[in-house]
Every structure is written in structure tokens, then in C-alpha cells.
Amino acid sequence: MTGAGTTLDDALSPARLETFADGVFAIAATLLIIDVSVEAPGAELGAAIVQAWPQYAAYGVSFLLIGIWWLNHHTVMAVVERVDRPFLLANIALLGCIAFLPFPTRLVADHFRDSGVGPAAIAYGLTTTAAAFWCLVAWYYARAGRRLIAATADARQIEHISRTLIPGVPINLAATALTLLNPYLALALFAAITVFYALGSARIGRSGTRGKTNSPT
Amino acid sequence: MTGAGTTLDDALSPARLETFADGVFAIAATLLIIDVSVEAPGAELGAAIVQAWPQYAAYGVSFLLIGIWWLNHHTVMAVVERVDRPFLLANIALLGCIAFLPFPTRLVADHFRDSGVGPAAIAYGLTTTAAAFWCLVAWYYARAGRRLIAATADARQIEHISRTLIPGVPINLAATALTLLNPYLALALFAAITVFYALGSARIGRSGTRGKTNSPT
Amino acid sequence: MTGAGTTLDDALSPARLETFADGVFAIAATLLIIDVSVEAPGAELGAAIVQAWPQYAAYGVSFLLIGIWWLNHHTVMAVVERVDRPFLLANIALLGCIAFLPFPTRLVADHFRDSGVGPAAIAYGLTTTAAAFWCLVAWYYARAGRRLIAATADARQIEHISRTLIPGVPINLAATALTLLNPYLALALFAAITVFYALGSARIGRSGTRGKTNSPT
Amino acid sequence: MTGAGTTLDDALSPARLETFADGVFAIAATLLIIDVSVEAPGAELGAAIVQAWPQYAAYGVSFLLIGIWWLNHHTVMAVVERVDRPFLLANIALLGCIAFLPFPTRLVADHFRDSGVGPAAIAYGLTTTAAAFWCLVAWYYARAGRRLIAATADARQIEHISRTLIPGVPINLAATALTLLNPYLALALFAAITVFYALGSARIGRSGTRGKTNSPT
Numbered sequence: 001m002t003g004a005g006t007t008l009d010d011a012l013s014p015a016r017l018e019t020f021a022d023g024v025f026a027i028a029a030t031l032l033i034i035d036v037s038v039e040a041p042g043a044e045l046g047a048a049i050v051q052a053w054p055q056y057a058a059y060g061v062s063f064l065l066i067g068i069w070w071l072n073h074h075t076v077m078a079v080v081e082r083v084d085r086p087f088l089l090a091n092i093a094l095l096g097c098i099a100f101l102p103f104p105t106r107l108v109a110d111h112f113r114d115s116g117v118g119p120a121a122i123a124y125g126l127t128t129t130a131a132a133f134w135c136l137v138a139w140y141y142a143r144a145g146r147r148l149i150a151a152t153a154d155a156r157q158i159e160h161i162s163r164t165l166i167p168g169v170p171i172n173l174a175a176t177a178l179t180l181l182n183p184y185l186a187l188a189l190f191a192a193i194t195v196f197y198a199l200g201s202a203r204i205g206r207s208g209t210r211g212k213t214n215s216p217t
Numbered sequence: 218m219t220g221a222g223t224t225l226d227d228a229l230s231p232a233r234l235e236t237f238a239d240g241v242f243a244i245a246a247t248l249l250i251i252d253v254s255v256e257a258p259g260a261e262l263g264a265a266i267v268q269a270w271p272q273y274a275a276y277g278v279s280f281l282l283i284g285i286w287w288l289n290h291h292t293v294m295a296v297v298e299r300v301d302r303p304f305l306l307a308n309i310a311l312l313g314c315i316a317f318l319p320f321p322t323r324l325v326a327d328h329f330r331d332s333g334v335g336p337a338a339i340a341y342g343l344t345t346t347a348a349a350f351w352c353l354v355a356w357y358y359a360r361a362g363r364r365l366i367a368a369t370a371d372a373r374q375i376e377h378i379s380r381t382l383i384p385g386v387p388i389n390l391a392a393t394a395l396t397l398l399n400p401y402l403a404l405a406l407f408a409a410i411t412v413f414y415a416l417g418s419a420r421i422g423r424s425g426t427r428g429k430t431n432s433p434t
Numbered sequence: 435m436t437g438a439g440t441t442l443d444d445a446l447s448p449a450r451l452e453t454f455a456d457g458v459f460a461i462a463a464t465l466l467i468i469d470v471s472v473e474a475p476g477a478e479l480g481a482a483i484v485q486a487w488p489q490y491a492a493y494g495v496s497f498l499l500i501g502i503w504w505l506n507h508h509t510v511m512a513v514v515e516r517v518d519r520p521f522l523l524a525n526i527a528l529l530g531c532i533a534f535l536p537f538p539t540r541l542v543a544d545h546f547r548d549s550g551v552g553p554a555a556i557a558y559g560l561t562t563t564a565a566a567f568w569c570l571v572a573w574y575y576a577r578a579g580r581r582l583i584a585a586t587a588d589a590r591q592i593e594h595i596s597r598t599l600i601p602g603v604p605i606n607l608a609a610t611a612l613t614l615l616n617p618y619l620a621l622a623l624f625a626a627i628t629v630f631y632a633l634g635s636a637r638i639g640r641s642g643t644r645g646k647t648n649s650p651t
Numbered sequence: 652m653t654g655a656g657t658t659l660d661d662a663l664s665p666a667r668l669e670t671f672a673d674g675v676f677a678i679a680a681t682l683l684i685i686d687v688s689v690e691a692p693g694a695e696l697g698a699a700i701v702q703a704w705p706q707y708a709a710y711g712v713s714f715l716l717i718g719i720w721w722l723n724h725h726t727v728m729a730v731v732e733r734v735d736r737p738f739l740l741a742n743i744a745l746l747g748c749i750a751f752l753p754f755p756t757r758l759v760a761d762h763f764r765d766s767g768v769g770p771a772a773i774a775y776g777l778t779t780t781a782a783a784f785w786c787l788v789a790w791y792y793a794r795a796g797r798r799l800i801a802a803t804a805d806a807r808q809i810e811h812i813s814r815t816l817i818p819g820v821p822i823n824l825a826a827t828a829l830t831l832l833n834p835y836l837a838l839a840l841f842a843a844i845t846v847f848y849a850l851g852s853a854r855i856g857r858s859g860t861r862g863k864t865n866s867p868t
Contacts, residue, residue, distance in 0.1 A: 013291075013295075016235065016239065016291055018667060018670070019235070019236065019239045019670065020239050020242060020243050020287060022667065022670045022671050022674055023239055023240055023242075023243030023244065023247075023674055024243045024246065024247050025671060025674075026671050026674030026675045026678060027243060027244055027247040027248075027461075027674065027678055028247050028250075029675065029746075029747075029750060030674075030675050030678040030679050030682060030750040031247065031248075031250070031251065031678075031682075032750070033679075033682070033750055033751055033753050033754050034251065034682065034685065034753075036751075036754045037754070037757070038758065040767070041765070041767070042762050042765030042766035042767035042768070043765075043766050043767070045758070045762055045766075045767030045770045045771065046767075046769070046770035046773075049758070049770050049771075049774055059747075059751065060747065063743070063747040063750065064743060064744075064747070067739075067740075067743035067746075067747075068743075070671060070743075071736065071739060074664075074667055078664075085288065088284075088288060089284075089415055092280070092281060092284035092285075092287075093281075095246075095284075096246075096276075096277065096280045096281070096284075099246060099247045099249070099250055099280065100250055100253075100276065102250050102251075103250050103253045103254070106254070107255065107262070107266070111259050111262055114258070114259030114260075115259040115260050115262075116257070116258070116259035116260070116262030116263075117259070118263070119262045119263035119266050120262065120266075122263075123266055198740055230508075230512075233452065233456065233508055236452070236453065236456045237456050237459060237460050237504060240456055240457055240459075240460030240461065240464075241460045241463065241464050244460060244461055244464040244465075244678075245464050245467075248464060248465075248467070248468065251468065302505065305501075305505060306501075306632055309497070309498060309501035309502075309504075310498075312463075312497075312501075313463075313493075313494065313497045313498070313501075316463060316464045316466070316467055316497065317467055317470075317493065319467050319468075320467050320470045320471070323471070324472065324479070324483070328476050328479055331475070331476030331477075332476035332477050332479075333474070333475070333476030333477070333479030333480075334476070335480070336479045336480035336483050337479065337483075339480075340483055447725075447729075450669060450673065450725055453669070453670065453673045454673050454676060454677050454721060457673055457674055457676075457677030457678065457681075458677045458680065458681050461677060461678055461681040461682075462681050462684075465681060465682075465684070465685065468685065519722065522718075522722060523718075523849055526714070526715060526718035526719075526721075527715075529680075529714075529718075530680075530710075530711065530714045530715070530718075533680060533681040533683070533684055533714065534684055534687075534710065536684050536685075537684050537687045537688070540688070541689065541696070541700070545693050545696055548692070548693030548694075549693040549694050549696075550691070550692070550693035550694070550696030550697075551693070552697070553696045553697035553700050554696065554700075556697075557700055
């Protein structure tokens, strides 16, 4: 039985997880557009298109957010050498949260101008918090005793991934709690986290590239 | 003609089947969210979001179920060295059942609180039974005389896959029949099968990993 | 300019065409389920689910049809060694027809029991005819002077692909014309072509496999 | 910190960007069909299908447009040897514009015969302009000091890509502005740009292939 388990484990490859995950990331992001819609008679279409800006903002933020999650997954998988079933299940849970995102995105876009914006923002925040949680579970499972980590992976690199992923749960939970005070502030915070994370990672990326040409010793 | 058939067969690669299958698994799972929707005036949105929990439960179970099917497919393909047209057709039939799952999922979610829950649960059960059936057909076709199995594949591993796949049809059929007694019990059983299978495979995965470090001999 | 064209051409790889094509095939097939829906009060759901069988039949035939197109594409790409822009454009046109299929499928399913079945069947037939046409264009462009064919490809294999693809346009056109006589007969023919093709290719596949073990010469 | 950045950067691979991008291109193109729909009683279905031609035209142009974008991305990625976070973010922005295209496509198809065609065409044009803009940003970022370009990439090839991408923003902006004069002229121009670009690239492709067999020098 143990032997069979071992061989079954060998069957699981990081490459196929990446294909599946890239598929879910790409589809979840692209499906967001289905919920963007403007219904108006021809004469009022121009004004209706402009007025629908919360829909585009919600689309943009969620698309970028899924893109950043894809980048993070990318970064984690680069140090993961092998996968086993618990790791895959945590990944399926993470992907289930990512694929869920179009639903709260639609709620926020539809209720941006009425009193439903609060519950919608909470639904959004709980979804991103759950994604952050499962990502952390997957990572710490992989990291514990370097269970699934490549022998060649640098300790600082592993440390850096942990430092990047750990704040995810508290930050998203805090933004969700902020909804009770002011949902618009909370939504602005979700957008700001996404954009700042994107720019922040861009900066790290840039400095990294510089680091290659003129290594500081 | 036979010669042409032979060369055409050589054209078919396990890699492209995996790409196609991973695509269908990922899309079917991600499409589930399209059917999750809550329509309510702003003031009642919070309560409506909470009340819609059967939709999230249906989404969660079906997403996990498709994820586990993906894991199983993964496991089967790891010992399959080559593919031919009958095997690909059985796979297309299996994928057709997987891609069908969003429909009965939607039925169950929509009718969870009315008398339609029985027919909806039967539709769900017949779909998972059909998936289990075609998976078995594909596997036994590949396995017969080791037709498509890699020479390096371990006999115990092949036996283990068979033991994992065979109970699929009777278990799903039994859960479907249970619907006639009590549809909620049947739905709970579908959820339980999915979760237990997920946890069960996780345990096998873990023991497999341990098996690598301290092989018992 | 010619030089730049040459190098740009080198940039195009069969592998990325396969990824893109597999994506379109998988998504088009999986999207079919979005159009399958049964709306009925709980008490009538059971009967409504049974009565909706034309929807499942349309789903099944179109899913299998897209699966067979994917198999064919597979077979063609196996002898294609390099791609250029005209070949890619013909492929985009082919994929545009495949991705269009959910629309006439929905028309046939929705109008199966009213007088709209005729126009719906014609729309279906014109779509499959167009797909067959563009596939033929792509193949003959690749084949002419072995422009894109691998040097190692067997002449009989190439001949076999041509013999398989050529009947596509007239058969689909004939089935479309049959709609004017009797749309149900035409739809039955579309289903029969799909199933017979699937079984026929299965037989070829099997004989091919046998051909490997006991070569006749 | 710089060191961690460097190693994180190494984690990012062009291959996974291609998988993700191919997914978004394929899904965005295939999702276009969801918005094509004809609702009519059976007796009027034939006429309604014919009358709905602007929907098919919009589908066809946008599918081809996304296909050409996919070709362009293909061409760019062929000379890109490595990726970093800023490049990936510009790509996510580009993909966000591509995935947005089904929305203005639907607007144009729905309002082709009423006064909403103007705003719809502007929405379409701004989306393609934004895509052209982000593609240019990604390319010039990669190109600057050959930051991400393969050492083996030919200078003429790089020059050719720049010459192909630069006109994108002004041409799309001009077509958008033309909407204010005559939206139908603008839409015809969008279609013409797409078709001419497709045929133009086909010609380049062909001459490139010829260039291989009889090199002129």
C-alpha cells in the first residue's frame, strides 16, 4: 500500500499543476468580462457607458488581482520541485477561491451605488482572504522540512516568498473589517493593495534585473 | 490502409490529450461560478448573500469534485505511454460528462429548497456515474494486455489505479438511488464522498512521501 | 524586407499553435453547457428535465463533433513541421468556425420542437461546412509542394489525411441541403456522421495498433 | 533584498507567460460566441438569423483581431529570452484589454442599427487603442538596452517588430476619432485594418518562406 502510494505520488508532476492552474487563472480573469454589461436605448448609450465606470474599475482591479496571484503562484512553483496530493488539494482550494472571484466582483459592480455595497465588499474581502489563506497553507506544507522544495532553491529566496505571502491574510482581513466602517474606503483599499503590490513587485523585479548586471557583492 | 492507420496512430500523443483534458477540467471548474448569482435590492443584499449558501456549497463540492477527477486523470496518464483513437474517444466521453457537471450543479443549487431537489440530485448522480463509467472504460481499454501502458509501469501501481477506479460506478449509482429515499441525504453523501476521497488521497499522498524518505523494505 | 519576413516566420512555432488550438477546442466544447438549461417549478422539474432531452442530444453531438475536430487537428499537426502566417490564418478561420458552433447548437436545441428547426439546422450545417472548408484550405496550403510538411512524414500518411479531409465539405453541404426536405432527417444525419466518424476512426485506430504487433508484409 | 529580487526574477519564465497568454487569447476569442444570440418564434427564425448578420460580422472581426494579436504576441515572444515583473505587468495590462474586447463587441452588435452605434464604436476603438498602447509599452521595456531580448535575436528582426507595433496606437486612435464623423465608416475601417493586417502578414509570411528556398544574395 505504501509502495503504491509512492508510485502514485511520482505520477503527479508540477508541470501539469501549472497547466491546470494557468488555465484556471486565465479563465477566471477572462470570464470577468461576461458580467460587464450596459443596457440602454441607443440615444442614451453614450451616457450609460460612461456611468458604468464602476463595472470597468471592478473588472480592472479583479483582472489585475488575478494576474498578481498568477505571478505569485509562478514564484512559488519555481522553487517547488515535486508535488504530492495534499499540496495539490491546497492548490485546488486556492484555485477554487480565485475562480470564485467573478461572483463578488459582480456584486460590487452591481451594487456600487446602493446600500448593497457593504455586503458586496465583505463578500469580496472574504474571498481574497480565503485565497490568501489557502496559498499560505500550500506554501507552508511545501516548505515544512523542505518537503517539496528543490534542493537548489536558495534559503533567502524561500524566506522572501514567506515574507511576501504571510501578510496576505491579515491585510485582506483588515480591509474586509474596514467595510463595516466605510465600504468605499475598503474598496479603495482593495484597489490600492492590488496596484501597490503590482508596482512594488515591479520595483523588486527591476532591482533584481539591475542586480544581475552590476552585482553589489 | 493498415499502414496508414498505424502512422495516423503514431500522430496521437499523450501530451496533447493532457493539454486538452487539463483545459476542459479547468474550464468546467471555472465556469461553475457563472451560475452563482444573488439578485436582491441593496437593502436586502446581505441577507440574500447569506441565504444563498447552497449555491456556494454546490460550487465548492463540484469544484473539488472536478479537481479530484483531474487528479485521477493525472494518475492514469502517468502510466499511459501512448494513446490511440478508441482511448481518446473514451476520454472525450469522460470529458463530456465532466463538462456537463455545471448543469446539474445549477439544478441542485436552484432547487435546493423546493421539491425539485430530488430530480436535480438524480441528474447530478447520473452525471457523476457516467463520468465514472467512461473513466473505467478508458482505463480497462488501456490496461487490457498492457495495450497503452508504459513498460516501466509498476504492476502494483496499475493494480492500485484499478482498485481506485472500480468502486466509482457502484458508489455513485448507490448515492443516486438514495435520492429516492431522501435527496438531502444523497446530496450529503455526494459531498461526503468528494471530501473523504480528497482527504483519503491526501493521506495516501502523505504516506507515499514518507515512503520515499524511510523505505520500509 | 524579405530577410525580416524570414526571421519573423521562424518565430512561429507549431507548439504555440497547438496550445492556442487546444484552448479553443476545449473552451468551445465546455461552453456548450452554458446553453443547457431547464427552468421549471420544483414540482415539474423531473418531467422538465426528461423533456429537455434535445438539449442533451445537441450538447452530446456538438461535444463529440468538437472532440473529433480536435482529433483531426491533432493528426494534421503531427505531420506539420513548421508553420507560417497564411497557415496560421487558415487555422484561425477554422477555429473561428469551431468556436461559432455553440450558437447554432443552441438554436437547434431551442427550436427542436417548433418550425424554427429548419433554419437552425441550416445554420448548424453551414457552420460545420465552413469548418471543413477552412481545414481543407489549411491542409492543402501546408501540403502543396510539402511546404510545411516534415521531411520524415510518410507519403501514404499524407495521402490518408487528404482522403479523410476531402469528403468533409460535400458531406456537410449535402446534409445541410437535406434540411430543406426534412430538418429532422438532416439533424439525424449530422449526429450519424459524427458517431460513424468517431467509430470509424476508432476502428482505424485499433487496426493501426494491431498493425504494430503483427506487421503483415 | 536585491539578491532575493534577483532570484525571484529568475523564477519567471517566458514559457508560463505564453501558456497564460495563449489561455487568455483563446478564451477571449471563444467567449465572443456567448453574446451572439437570436431570439425569435419558430416561424420567424429564418429571417431573424439572416437579419442578425451584424452579430456574425462583429464576432468574425473580433475573433480575427484577437487571432492577429495572438500572432503578434507570438512574434514578440520569439525574441524575448527572459521576463521580469514589469514586463509581465505590461503583459497583464495588454491581456486585460484583449479580454475586455467581448464587451464593446457586444455593444456594437447590439446597437448596430440604432443611434448607440457611435458610442459603441468609440468603446471598441478605445479598447483596441489601449491594447496597442500596452503592447508597445511591453515591447519598448523589453527592447530598451536589449533588456529581455535574446542575444541571438537579429537586429533587423527587432527593428521589424518595432515598425509593426508603432503604428498601432495612432491608427486605432484615428479610427476611433473617425467615429465622430461616421460610426459606420469607422467600423468598416476597424474591419479593414484587421483584414488588411491579416492579408499583409500572410504576404510577409509567404515571401519569408520563399526567402528560405531561394536566398537572393
